Amino acid sequence: MAHAYTPGLKVLHATTIRKPRILPLKGKVTVEKGVEVKPESIVCSTNLPGNVQMVNVANLLNVEASEVPEMMKKSAGDTIKQGEMLAESAGIFGLFKSKVDSPTDGTIEQISSTTGQVVIREAPIPVEVDAYISGVVREVLPEEGVIIESKAALIQGIFGIGGETRGELKLLVSDRKEELKPDDIKPEYKGKILVGGNYVSLEAYRKAVSLGIAGIVTGGFDYNQLKEILGYTLGVAITGSEDLATTMVVTEGFGKVNMARRTFELLKSHDGHFASLNGATQIRAGVIRPEIVITLPAETAESEKQHDMSAGMGEDSLVRVIRAPYFGKLGHVKELPPELQKMESETMVRVAVIEFENGDVKTVPRANLEMVETD
Amino acid sequence: MSEITLKSILATDCGSTTTKAILIEMTDEGYRLTARGEAPTTVEAPFEDVTRGVLNAVREVEELSGRLILDGDTILRPEKDSAGKPKGVDVYVSTSSAGGGLQMMVAGVVKSMTGESAQRAALGAGSIVMDVLASNDGRLPHQKIERIRQLRPDMILLSGGIDGGTISHVVELAEILKAAKPKPRLGSSYKLPVIYAGNNKAQDNIRETLGDITDLTVVENIRPVLERENLTPSRDKIHDLFMEHVMAQAPGYKKLMTWTDAPIMPTPGAVGALIEMIAKRDNISVVGVDIGGATTDVFSVFKKTFNRTVSANLGMSYSITNVLAEATIENVIRWVSFDIDEKELANRIANKMIRPTTIPQSLEELKIEQALAREALRLSFIQHKSFAVSLKGIQTERTISDAFEQSGSGETLVDMMELDLLVGSGGVLSHAPRRSQSAKMMIDAFLPEGITQLAVDSIFMMPQLGVLANVDKPDIRESAEKAALEVFEKDCLIRLGTCIAPVGKMKAGKPALVAKLTLPDGATVEKEYLPGTLEVIEAPHEITKAELIPDKHLDLGKGKGTPIEMDLYGGVVGLIFDTRGRQPFSLPENHDERIKKLNQWSTAMNEYPESEGE
Numbered sequence: 007m008a009h010a011y012t013p014g015l016k017v018l019h020a021t022t023i024r025k026p027r028i029l030p031l032k033g034k035v036t037v038e039k040g041v042e043v044k045p046e047s048i049v050c051s052t053n054l055p056g057n058v059q060m061v062n063v064a065n066l067l068n069v070e071a072s073e074v075p076e077m078m079k080k081s082a083g084d085t086i087k088q089g090e091m092l093a094e095s096a097g098i099f100g101l102f103k104s105k106v107d108s109p110t111d112g113t114i115e116q117i118s119s120t121t122g123q124v125v126i127r128e129a130p131i132p133v134e135v136d137a138y139i140s141g142v143v144r145e146v147l148p149e150e151g152v153i154i155e156s157k158a159a160l161i162q163g164i165f166g167i168g169g170e171t172r173g174e175l176k177l178l179v180s181d182r183k184e185e186l187k188p189d190d191i192k193p194e195y196k197g198k199i200l201v202g203g204n205y206v207s208l209e210a211y212r213k214a215v216s217l218g219i220a221g222i223v224t225g226g227f228d229y230n231q232l233k234e235i236l237g238y239t240l241g242v243a244i245t246g247s248e249d250l251a252t253t254m255v256v257t258e259g260f261g262k263v264n265m266a267r268r269t270f271e272l273l274k275s276h277d278g279h280f281a282s283l284n285g286a287t288q289i290r291a292g293v294i295r296p297e298i299v300i301t302l303p304a305e306t307a308e309s310e311k312q313h314d315m316s317a318g319m320g321e322d323s324l325v326r327v328i329r330a331p332y333f334g335k336l337g338h339v340k341e342l343p344p345e346l347q348k349m350e351s352e353t354m355v356r357v358a359v360i361e362f363e364n365g366d367v368k369t370v371p372r373a374n375l376e377m378v379e380t381d
Numbered sequence: 382m383s384e385i386t387l388k389s390i391l392a393t394d395c396g397s398t399t400t401k402a403i404l405i406e407m408t409d410e411g412y413r414l415t416a417r418g419e420a421p422t423t424v425e426a427p428f429e430d431v432t433r434g435v436l437n438a439v440r441e442v443e444e445l446s447g448r449l450i451l452d453g454d455t456i457l458r459p460e461k462d463s464a465g466k467p468k469g470v471d472v473y474v475s476t477s478s479a480g481g482g483l484q485m486m487v488a489g490v491v492k493s494m495t496g497e498s499a500q501r502a503a504l505g506a507g508s509i510v511m512d513v514l515a516s517n518d519g520r521l522p523h524q525k526i527e528r529i530r531q532l533r534p535d536m537i538l539l540s541g542g543i544d545g546g547t548i549s550h551v552v553e554l555a556e557i558l559k560a561a562k563p564k565p566r567l568g569s570s571y572k573l574p575v576i577y578a579g580n581n582k583a584q585d586n587i588r589e590t591l592g593d594i595t596d597l598t599v600v601e602n603i604r605p606v607l608e609r610e611n612l613t614p615s616r617d618k619i620h621d622l623f624m625e626h627v628m629a630q631a632p633g634y635k636k637l638m639t640w641t642d643a644p645i646m647p648t649p650g651a652v653g654a655l656i657e658m659i660a661k662r663d664n665i666s667v668v669g670v671d672i673g674g675a676t677t678d679v680f681s682v683f684k685k686t687f688n689r690t691v692s693a694n695l696g697m698s699y700s701i702t703n704v705l706a707e708a709t710i711e712n713v714i715r716w717v718s719f720d721i722d723e724k725e726l727a728n729r730i731a732n733k734m735i736r737p738t739t740i741p742q743s744l745e746e747l748k749i750e751q752a753l754a755r756e757a758l759r760l761s762f763i764q765h766k767s768f769a770v771s772l773k774g775i776q777t778e779r780t781i782s783d784a785f786e787q788s789g790s791g792e793t794l795v796d797m798m799e800l801d802l803l804v805g806s807g808g809v810l811s812h813a814p815r816r817s818q819s820a821k822m823m824i825d826a827f828l829p830e831g832i833t834q835l836a837v838d839s840i841f842m843m844p845q846l847g848v849l850a851n852v853d854k855p856d857i858r859e860s861a862e863k864a865a866l867e868v869f870e871k872d873c874l875i876r877l878g879t880c881i882a883p884v885g886k887m888k889a890g891k892p893a894l895v896a897k898l899t900l901p902d903g904a905t906v907e908k909e910y911l912p913g914t915l916e917v918i919e920a921p922h923e924i925t926k927a928e929l930i931p932d933k934h935l936d937l938g939k940g941k942g943t944p945i946e947m948d949l950y951g952g953v954v955g956l957i958f959d960t961r962g963r964q965p966f967s968l969p970e971n972h973d974e975r976i977k978k979l980n981q982w983s984t985a986m987n988e989y990p991e992s993e994g995e
Contacts, residue, residue: 058560060522071549116560120586121553123522125560165735229702229731230724241694241703242675243734259735261728289699289735329739330729330746351747352814352990355740373740 014376015162028151043137053130064122067095071122159300166285166296168253173220177277179203182270205262221253221283225265246286253285255296329374337362387860391470392845395477402438412864414872416446424479430633476844478648486534488514490541490550499540502612506619507650529561542580555590572596578603643852651847665801672807674698679765683794688769692761698737708756716752718979754809758826797830806838831938835877876922876952882959883935887912893960899926910960915982920951
């Protein structure tokens with residue numbers, strides 16, 4: 007298999023982004039094609055089916071299930087209020103009647119004479135989807151959602167926690183090798199997205215939460231500390247739905263890892279600009295990476311790509327090592343020997359010879375390299 | 382119809398990342414694997430057609446074998462002579478686990494009875510069981526409904542009640558399903574397939590409740606009486622529906638289905654079928670394990686009963702941090718033979734989770750991965766043991782003599798002393814740089830007792846052989862099965878050797894075992910093994926005559942202190958004498974002592990490069 011390397015994360019100065027904003031169920035699109043939207047504009051909405059309550063009327067009235075239909079005060083399809091009478095037993099000579107009241111507002115959906123159960127569906131739950139980024143509605147997918155198009159700088163992280171958020175970028179370190187310390191985080195940064203360097207501690211993250219910081223971008227974070235934030239040990243990298251006040255995007259990996267130069271420089275050049283941030287990550291088939299999107303004026307020229315990613319790794323490709331012992335190092339491919347080579351671990355693999363930025367030349371398994379997509 | 386002798390067979394396995402093709406040919410030595418090829422699976426965008434990957438993998442087979450198999454996008458069949466060279470193949474079969482495999486939800490009235498039977502049927506058919514709903518699972522109806530909605534399974538198996546028993550519980554489950562309005566995972570253009578395999582008296586009520594909103598199929602009860610499970614009808618129906626509904630929705634499968642000479646089987650279903658067949662043929666107890674990136678499958682046959690479990694989040698890449706979480710860092714670090722800080726270890730493992738396709742370059746990284754693999758295997762096997770049990774809920778007649786033995790319903794069927802063959806597969810075992818590493822990982826994780834043969838699947842071709850062994854066409858059935866079993870023995874299994882491990886409490890300083898061996902080359906060896914040792918005697922996979930004498934407190938399978946005379950088979954590793962202890966097995970608690978022992982055992986097994994010549 008020729009393409010045994012990871013495509014890599016995007017770090018793009020100016021690109022055209024097409025963001026699908028799709029409803030979980032069919033519903034209504036509230037904007038038209040061609041209109042301009044802001045991140046907070048509602049673009050589509052729907053109603054999720056309400057929760058279901060099952061009431062075992064036969065048990066509650068102490069009657070046979072087959073008798074339930076005749077004791078019902080409501081029929082299937084009727085609406086009912088909480089506390090309103092749902093069913094009543096015949097009693098003895100009209101006396102000693104028992105009754106069952108509805109536990110909730112809703113609609114009677116089903117009455118079973120086999121089990122004596124009555125199903126009540128509660129009111130639908132409204133859901134609204136916003137635009138997330140500024141841009142133009144490029145496409146309307148009827149009843150499903152829209153696609154927003156925008157010129158933007160795009161940075162993908164390797165891992166994140168927390169969902170969509172937005173705010174002004176605030177660079178808090180002077181170097182990509184510097185840690186974002188708790189003391190650097192101040193109350194006036196409320197609602198902003200803070201940019202750090204190689205590491206953020208749990209203490210610093212907690213301070214950010216307490217001060218209402220919208221998000222943090224960092225090179226590294228300790229895996230062990232995630233549990234303290236999430237409340238559980240993260241076993242599989244599927245995130246984004248957790249309810250966190252501060253979203254975090256990790257650009258490099260776990261531990262103390264210097265933020266990639268290009269990532270840091272791009273974030274630095276947008277210090278003070280407005281950005282949309284999403285920590286949602288899914289590392290499975292159909293990979294989702296966390297991202298930072300900084301929208302640019304529509305007339306911005308798209309910068310040319312230096313490397314054609316679709317052609318795969320070639321000599322002189324810019325790559326980053328993504329596993330120990332050279333984890334995080336950036337270099338250029340010098341050679342791609344076709345034959346398998348034996349590593350220190352004795353694993354036989356396809357390799358690439360890499361010249362690192364400091365001039366060192368090392369052999370690395372191709373699987374441990376990722377292409378760095380830049381423009 | 383007369384039986385045809387197959388001359389050539391092409392088989393593919395469409396995995397979630399790689400599609401693997403193998404070519405089996407009739408040679409002078411019988412059926413042999415002659416070529417294999419692989420290519421990335423093409424189920425997802427931008428290709429969205431599984432057959433592209435199949436064709437690419439087959440093209441690699443063509444190049445390597447020099448045999449013309451394809452004519453454009455057609456697999457040429459049957460084999461024909463073309464200018465003195467064979468062209469095409471006689472049969473083409475395939476398995477698939479692409480697109481996340483088959484994901485099911487099962488339901489039963491009592492969780493430990495019909496719920497468990499339904500789970501066994503679904504797992505046996507090769508599916509991933511996302512959840513088991515039961516009347517007594519402690520969840521309120523609305524919680525169950527919420528769960529069904531969230532999961533969006535490919536298929537639901539509903540069971541409950543013995544034939545003629547009460548119907549209200551199982552109908553109640555059907556009503557919950559109805560209220561949830563379940564939607565299938567792939568596409569919303571078809572109704573969700575539901576199989577009903579419960580109380581036959583409730584069939585009409587179930588049809589009335591679910592007939593309109595689901596694609597309902599009714600089969601024989603999975604548990605017609607308490608004392609007996611009847612899993613085959615449900616298992617077969619799951620396979621049919623997998624083909625008709627689930628696979629037919631996945632990109633390109635409709636086309637692939639028209640190419641194959643037998644129905645496409647879910648990958649783990651095919652592996653299970655093969656293991657079951659081997660156990661039956663050789664009348665042995667077998668444990669097979671396949672450790673993947675996201676999940677670990679364990680298969681076993683004990684007392685002629687087949688069981689399969691899937692540990693959904695115990696794998697070596699996507700779910701590697703879950704192994705760490707479930708095993709605890711202490712249990713992982715105990716297998717690491719060098720000093721490492723806990724935080725550093727956790728970060729390194731988590732970095733593998735977010736970059737799952739990377740390979741250990743340094744020896745330290747390899748050792749860490751193999752430590753993790755031991756724990757993933759150990760935990761998966763614990764789950765398997767607790768699931769592979771005799772039927773629960775049965776009253777067993779007991780005599781006075783039984784009263785002292787705690788056997789009864791719900792006991793695990795897994796008996797390590799009875800185990801004859803342990804087969805490992807999956808990247809970390811099949812592709813370990815040294816075979817001794819695979820053997821040691823399996824021994825450490827499974828702790829085989831008495832005498833147990835070890836093997837690994839060389840290139841993970843058990844799926845293809847499994848589907849081949851189950852071809853149900855009368856004219857080729859026999860020949861296909863013969864080919865599958867011959868290739869399994871000759872090319873698929875790599876015999877590592879035999880592990881000899883006495884069971885019981887050992888006394889320090891006193892030999893735990895004395896072995897008198899006559900090796901295949903006629904050489905004789907007599908050795909004493911002290912407690913706490915692990916040693917290897919090189920011997921090929923041929924008969925070594927052995928007399929094994931355990932200490933009077935220790936058991937090798939025939940009772941405490943009872944010597945055994947038998948034929949042992951070595952392999953690429955050899956005969957492995959493990960007197961580190963079983964029941965209990967423990968590692969030294971002292972840190973330095975533990976590292977010293979780990980390195981000593983490692984050297985004895987020639988496990989890692991640094992142990993060479995020490």
